[in-house]
Amino acid sequence: MTRYTGVNHLAMATGDMDATVRFWRDLLGMRLVAGLGHEGYRQYFFEISATDMIAFFEWEGVEPLVEKDHGVPVRGRYAFDHVAVGVADSEALWEIRDRLEGAGIWVSEPVDHGFIHSVYTFDPNGIALEFSCMVPGVDVREHPRMTDSAPCAAALQGPEPVAGVWPEGTPTPAEDRMVYPGEGHDFLHRKRNRWD
Known part of the structure; x- marks a missing residue:
C-alpha cells in the first residue's frame, strides 16, 4: 500500500x-x-x-469567492468546502484567533468538535479556513470512531483500506518511466532566484 x-x-x-x-x-x-x-x-x-x-x-x-459558512449544505455542482490547517495546541489556536481579530478579520469563537477544537475565518480570496488543534487524550488516528447514526455501506466496513475493491495497477517498467517538463522544470538551475 x-x-x-x-x-x-x-x-x-x-x-x-x-x-x-x-x-x-x-x-x-x-x-x-x-x-x-x-x-x-x-x-x-x-x-x-x-x-x-x-x-x-x-x-x-x-474574483474572490462568495463567502459560504463552513459546512453549510449546498445544492448543485460543488466540490470544495474549506481548508482546515492543524496547529500545535490550544495556545496556538488562541494565538491565531487573536492575530486575526487584531487584524480586523472576522474569526469565530473556538468550537469543540470532541476530538478537535477549531476556529473559522476567510482569507482575502473568500476561501473558508479552519484552524484546528487536537484535544489532548483523544487520538482518532490511533483509535478511530464512527458515530454517524446512519453510516454509508462502505464506511461500515471499518477504518482500514479494503483489498480487492479496485483492480491492481500494472507497474510501469523502469525504462518506460518519464517525467515531463512543467512550468517549473528549470526552477532550480536556469532561472535567477530573485531573493539572492
Missing part, C-alpha cells in the same frame, strides 16, 4: 497575489517557499508544515 506523507499542496486561485502573500505569509506566518511565474501567470507556495503546503495560482480576472 502507498505510504502518504501529507498533503503536498492544495492549489487555490487568486486575482490578487499581493493580498494573498500579505495574509498567508505576513499575518498567518507561513513562509513563502517557492514562486513560479511569467507574464500572465504566477504560482506561489506557502509552507504549512514540513510536509504540507498551500499554493495559489494568480490569473487575471479571478
Whole structure:
C-alpha cells in the first residue's frame, strides 16, 4: 500500500497575489517557499508544515469567492468546502484567533468538535479556513470512531483500506518511466532566484 506523507499542496486561485502573500505569509506566518511565474501567470507556495503546503495560482480576472459558512449544505455542482490547517495546541489556536481579530478579520469563537477544537475565518480570496488543534487524550488516528447514526455501506466496513475493491495497477517498467517538463522544470538551475 502507498505510504502518504501529507498533503503536498492544495492549489487555490487568486486575482490578487499581493493580498494573498500579505495574509498567508505576513499575518498567518507561513513562509513563502517557492514562486513560479511569467507574464500572465504566477504560482506561489506557502509552507504549512514540513510536509504540507498551500499554493495559489494568480490569473487575471479571478474574483474572490462568495463567502459560504463552513459546512453549510449546498445544492448543485460543488466540490470544495474549506481548508482546515492543524496547529500545535490550544495556545496556538488562541494565538491565531487573536492575530486575526487584531487584524480586523472576522474569526469565530473556538468550537469543540470532541476530538478537535477549531476556529473559522476567510482569507482575502473568500476561501473558508479552519484552524484546528487536537484535544489532548483523544487520538482518532490511533483509535478511530464512527458515530454517524446512519453510516454509508462502505464506511461500515471499518477504518482500514479494503483489498480487492479496485483492480491492481500494472507497474510501469523502469525504462518506460518519464517525467515531463512543467512550468517549473528549470526552477532550480536556469532561472535567477530573485531573493539572492
